[in-house]
Structure formats: C-alpha cells, structure tokens
Amino acid sequence: MKYTSFSTDDILNLEKDFRSNFVNSLNGFKSINLIGTISNQKQSNLAIFNSVIHVGANPPLLGLLMRPPSVKRDTLTNIRETGYFTINHVTEEIYVRAHQTAAKYDSQKSEFEAVFLTTEFSENFPAPYVKESVVKVGLKLMEEHTIESNKTIFIIGQVMEAIVPTHCILKDGLIDLNLAGTITGSGLDSYHSVRKISRLSYAKPGKDIEKIG
C-alpha cells in the first residue's frame, strides 16, 4: 500500500477546506450528538457536535469540545447562562435534520423549529431533549477549560438524567447502540451506520482474548 506523509508545514500549507476535511479525519470515527439548550429567555437552541467523549463513570461525566467563543455561540452562551444542556444521539432517521442545525440561524430562531425536530422536557430537567432521538442525557455544567493553543473550550458535564430505550440496556449495563440506531460520523459531513463485530473479554497478561457477544 502506498502512503502519503504530511508534515505540520504541509498541513498548514493546504487549502483551508482541504485542511479542515483532512485534519477532521485523523482521529477516526466520532460520536454524533445533538446538544439541546435553552436561554434564560426560554429560547431553545439545538446544535450538532462530533466531540462528545466519556470522562468518567463515578461520578458520571461527559465532556465536549466547543469552538472558540470569538463569534456568538448560542450553545455555549446558554450553557453558561443556565448551567444545563442535553446530549441526544442521532439516528439514520434524523441525521439530515441534525446536520441542518449547523446552519447559522439568528438567535431569535430555534433550530428545533427550523429543522423540524421537537423539544421534549422531562419533569426534573430544565434543558430541552430531542423527542425524535433515542438515547438522551441531561447534564449539569461542572467545568470549563480553555485550550490555549486555539481558544476552543472543553466543557465537562455531570449526568443528571439518562433516558434510554429499556430494551437496549443489556444485562451488564452496556447500551446496545446498534439496536438503538445510533450512527457515527467522520470528517465534518460524513455519516455512517454501524454493525457490531464483537465484544471482547477483559484483557489480562497471558490470557487469550475471547469474543463474548
């Protein structure tokens, strides 16, 4: 197989969109989530993110990276204002509408209405979920870290509520995301469906890995 090698300078010299597509491919497949928020004036907001990661199970924490707040970012503003946000998995049924939330609507327009997705509120949580989503997580802002290299913001949220299709919860706690219909993404605009290869047994030195499901 023939490989092409790019140095930092090669990457910096790429045309802007080419560079963006290229560097966005380097980490592999990404989670695709819709982040739901609401302002103090009760204006809801919805935005697609591909940077949500697991941070810890006890306490339950997720993290996500947000672009620099140099221009107006409603999601970040709302999270700072209210302290709450939701993470909603994207399925093949809603991925085109999810992608459309990336359009630069003005702040008076809710992306929920603009893309025909529905706000859903639970009794105990202030930020809006996406009714059409499958796995829905309500989080409370815990920490904000500014990445000095490019002024992006890494946000940590604690899980306050997780709403999961009952039949997708396996007996050892794993959520069957294939059954739920969650999809994955690559680059900035590429969406992919997922097929399970296998689960693997806990790794120990000198012990062969087994396929466990």
Add this chain to the structure above:
Amino acid sequence: MKYTSFSTDDILNLEKDFRSNFVNSLNGFKSINLIGTISNQKQSNLAIFNSVIHVGANPPLLGLLMRPPSVKRDTLTNIRETGYFTINHVTEEIYVRAHQTAAKYDSQKSEFEAVFLTTEFSENFPAPYVKESVVKVGLKLMEEHTIESNKTIFIIGQVMEAIVPTHCILKDGLIDLNLAGTITGSGLDSYHSVRKISRLSYAKPGKDIEKIG
C-alpha cells in the same frame, strides 16, 4: 417505545461494572486508536484509547483523555518524559490485538511484543507507530489539563506528521475511513464496522441539505 430514566443517584447506586458499561455507552460511538510512546530508556509502549477527538485544523490539534495518574500510567509518563506520541487507527484485522494492549503488563514488557504488533519509526519522529495500522499520526504534547471533577487528564497534541494511505485521500481532503478499514467502538469492549450512509452539503438557513457522496 418504552424508556427507562436514570437519575444521578440511580447511576451512583448501580453495581460498579454495570455503571461503567452504562455510562461508557452514553456518548455514542467512539474513535478507537492505539497510542504509541517510548520512554527515555527506549522502552516502547502501546495502549488502546477511545477518547481521541479533533481539537482544531489550524494549527492541526487532536486531544485525548487519560485516566488519573494515581497508579502507574506508562503512556502518560512517556508522553511527559519525551513530549511525543502517536495515534494509530484500529482495523478489523488488528482489533483483538489492540484490545489486548489494555492488559496490565509490567513496564519492562512492551505491549508491541506482547500482542504481536510491530513498531515502525519514521525518519523525523521519535515515538513508535504501529506498522499494521492504516492511518498514523505523530503528535507533540502541547497542553495538559487536569479535570478537577475526577482527576483525569486532557492532553492536547499538535500533529507533526500524518501518514495516510494515498488512495484514501479524497479530492477535497476527507480521508475515506471506510476504504482505510478504520473501525469504531462503544462502551468499553464492543467493536463495530462502519458503512457510509452519505455525505451532506454545507448547512445554510433556508437551503435544503443535499447528499454529496
């Protein structure tokens, strides 16, 4: 569809392994990468991570979350010692060996040898790549952020070198990860292959999204 709702307390009261599997499923599908490092004493190390995210394209930056350094963590120690590490995509051919790197080998044993993967060095970069991988990225440590909520460490690296199969680089810069054979993961032990649904056009208010590939 019937849903089950979990509060923070419900999650904290779950059995430890159940909670770990459950919370690790909440962010959706994850990137699966092997992180290659080497100590100052030239002992190589390889470890599987599911937390690598894109941080920025200009300068090209990736981030990853590492567990707390409360016990010996060779990957973090080596990154701090040398300032360099590699990120290597995992394919269906090597995922069982990749998973086995999670076993707690002692520091004198290289996971490369233990799991039968091969170190590969480029001319201009000190940390080892995985020969059997497809997309390989060499990074320089730029920043380290301690997440106060659970003492995990968020690392930022700048891309110094990206080695990519030539035929997988599309004309607009996106790397065709399906063609490369990169896989994705969920939870802590579940591996999945990926099929492209579609690429979508740039989102603008009032403009319909088109499938572009």
